[in-house]
Amino acid sequence: MLFQKALGGPGISPTRQNNLNVNLIRYAEVLLIYAEAQNEVGGPSQEAYDAYKRIRDRAELKTPAMATFSQSSFREAVWRERWYEFCYEGITWFDMVRLKKVFNEKTRGFDDFVGHRNLNVSDGVALAEKHLLFPFGLQEMQNNPNLRPQNPGYPAAP
8 A cells, every 4th residue: 555645746755744633623622512511401510520620630720619600600611711722723713603702801701792892903893793604605606506695794796
């Protein structure tokens, strides 16, 4: 069996600049998904708390006692942990769309997605309902007329 090295081929020297070793999901994400799901079923359980605590223990962070959490406060604690844990991994955008919430770095709370202004961006344009969906690509809409109409808030295809 012939194996091809990354970005290499016949007459092309392989390089290490590739995306072959990108994590699709980390154990930390599995634990936080589990903690969030268990909390939604019936409030913070010992299993949910233990999954949440494992992430914080690994980072040597002090975790409040389980009795201090309500279902709502535990939910936000897990969201906050996800924000800190995955801030540079391209996951937080999908959390924002899923939850329709945005983490506010100043208040360390969660704002509604629609109307939130990112103060780190020079134009400071508020997020709108349309930002919860991507626009359909022009080429795809031309190839498949069933994709019409365009997602709300984006210009229609010619």
